[in-house]
Amino acid sequence: MMRILILSLFYYSSRLVLAANPTYNVQSYGAKSDGKSDCTKAFLSAWGAACATTAPATIYVPPGRYLLRNAYFSGSVCNNTAITIRIDGTLVAPSDYNAIGNIGSWLKFERATGVSIYGGTLDGQGTKLWACKNSGNNCPKGATSLAFYNSNNIRINSLVSLNSQMFHILFDGCRNVNLSNVRVSAPGNSPNTDGIHIHQSSDVTITNSHIATGDDCVSIGPGASNLWIENFDCGPGHGISIGSLGWDMNEAGVKNVTVKTATFTGTENGVRVKTWARPSNGFVTNVVFQHLVMVNVQNPVIIDQNYCPDHQACPHQGSGVKISNVRYEDIHGTSATQVAVKFDCSQTRPCSGIRLDGVNLTFRDKPATASCSNAGGSADGVVNPSSCL
Numbered sequence: 001m002m003r004i005l006i007l008s009l010f011y012y013s014s015r016l017v018l019a020a021n022p023t024y025n026v027q028s029y030g031a032k033s034d035g036k037s038d039c040t041k042a043f044l045s046a047w048g049a050a051c052a053t054t055a056p057a058t059i060y061v062p063p064g065r066y067l068l069r070n071a072y073f074s075g076s077v078c079n080n081t082a083i084t085i086r087i088d089g090t091l092v093a094p095s096d097y098n099a100i101g102n103i104g105s106w107l108k109f110e111r112a113t114g115v116s117i118y119g120g121t122l123d124g125q126g127t128k129l130w131a132c133k134n135s136g137n138n139c140p141k142g143a144t145s146l147a148f149y150n151s152n153n154i155r156i157n158s159l160v161s162l163n164s165q166m167f168h169i170l171f172d173g174c175r176n177v178n179l180s181n182v183r184v185s186a187p188g189n190s191p192n193t194d195g196i197h198i199h200q201s202s203d204v205t206i207t208n209s210h211i212a213t214g215d216d217c218v219s220i221g222p223g224a225s226n227l228w229i230e231n232f233d234c235g236p237g238h239g240i241s242i243g244s245l246g247w248d249m250n251e252a253g254v255k256n257v258t259v260k261t262a263t264f265t266g267t268e269n270g271v272r273v274k275t276w277a278r279p280s281n282g283f284v285t286n287v288v289f290q291h292l293v294m295v296n297v298q299n300p301v302i303i304d305q306n307y308c309p310d311h312q313a314c315p316h317q318g319s320g321v322k323i324s325n326v327r328y329e330d331i332h333g334t335s336a337t338q339v340a341v342k343f344d345c346s347q348t349r350p351c352s353g354i355r356l357d358g359v360n361l362t363f364r365d366k367p368a369t370a371s372c373s374n375a376g377g378s379a380d381g382v383v384n385p386s387s388c389l
């Protein structure tokens with residue numbers, strides 16, 4: 001008994017420390033948990049109060065539903081670099097998508113340092129906007145549910161994001177980001193609902209997370225480096241995608257990306273690298289895909305450097321993005337199409353250093369195949385379908 005008590009004290013000591021921090025309860029600033037009253041001002045007031053101090057502070061959101069319009073949490077007028085937002089409730093976006101549909105992000109943090117979000121559910125209420133988009137009407141682009149711009153030392157733990165209008169979670173210009181136990185959920189046919197988008201950011205770790213959505217589970221844009229994604233489920237969704245890259249001539253490269261121990265179920269892609277067929281000085285290098293399980297995935301392993309919808313805007317039809325040193329290790333399961341491995345590289349800058357080691361992908365009762373163009377590299381161990389490198 002004593003031992004359990006001591007262990008639990010040890011285990012919960014971090015919470016006790018948190019509890020001892022000054023706590024700013026959003027209800028004390030006027031937030032109502034009825035899901036109908038606009039709580040935007042109350043949340044921003046709690047943020048302002050926490051920002052006026054320098055000791056580690058907690059903003060607390062009790063159970064219940066809190067309606068928020070677009071909220072901008074500015075770090076540039078914040079003196080506090082240790083703010084924890086502990087959420088026991090659900091933050092709800094306005095049901096009229098026009099209220100936030102044209103402003104980029106619903107909940108936006110900018111130039112913030114040391115923000116941690118623990119728990120909570122974000123309900124983006126995207127259903128009506130997707131219906132508008134799917135019927136081809138003139139619809140707003142939609143808002144990303146949770147966005148961090150130019151922010152450092154961000155930690156997100158045990159957050160749930162439901163039905164975002166556009167992306168669920170976005171990092172742009174950020175450094176040192178940890179996400180764990182994050183759950184993202186939207187239907188497979190919800191347009192542009194990328195789970196986590198990483199752009200121009202470094203040292204981003206995503207662990208123990210589950211993403212089910214209508215677009216990429218994780219999308220990795222230009223200038224991303226030192227990414228680590230581990231213990232991860234994706235599906236439905238479009239898989240993990242590095243790209244699309246290479247739209248711009250001058251573009252920062254992607255380097256040092258590890259994706260390990262992940263399962264893809266019924267997704268459009270497993271692990272993909274995708275570039276526009278346009279001139280660019282971008283690159284992708286030092287990528288490891290390891291211990292992956294594919295369950296009925298359309299393109300389990302794919303490099304597509306000839307992306308150019310409608311054959312427009314690609315004057316030379318060759319991607320300038322150089323792809324090198326990409327390793328695929330211990331990847332097995334089932335492909336939903338016969339071509340389980342596809343390396344469609346640039347005719348102007350061929351892929352180099354593609355390595356396959358221990359790949360076994362099957363396709364129903366027919367042999368799966370691999371297809372290569374302009375791809376150089378090597379294969380080791382069991383490689384099925386046999387390597388075309």
Ligand SMILES: *[C@@H]1O[C@H](CO)[C@@H](O)[C@H](O)[C@H]1NC(C)=O
Nearest residue numbers: 048051052053077078079080
């Ligand atoms: C931050 O500290 C400065 C200097 O003490 C002060 O003038 C400013 O009002 C503080 N900012 C906030 C948001 O409280």
Ligand SMILES: *[C@@H]1O[C@H](CO)[C@@H](O)[C@H](O)[C@H]1NC(C)=O
Nearest residue numbers: 152153154155176177178205
């Ligand atoms: C993220 O996790 C790594 C490794 O677990 C740790 O070194 C780093 O300090 C963490 N970053 C934050 C912002 O908590």
Ligand SMILES: *[C@@H]1O[C@H](CO)[C@@H](O)[C@H](O)[C@H]1NC(C)=O
Nearest residue numbers: 203204225226227228256258
């Ligand atoms: C690659 O990224 C990981 C974090 O994901 C980091 O620990 C490691 O030091 C990086 N390697 C290089 C060579 O920068």
Ligand SMILES: *[C@@H]1O[C@H](CO)[C@@H](O)[C@H](O)[C@H]1NC(C)=O
Nearest residue numbers: 332333360361362382383384
């Ligand atoms: C590849 O996977 C299939 C289906 O799971 C299995 O029957 C086969 O033995 C595996 N091949 C190798 C060489 O491991």
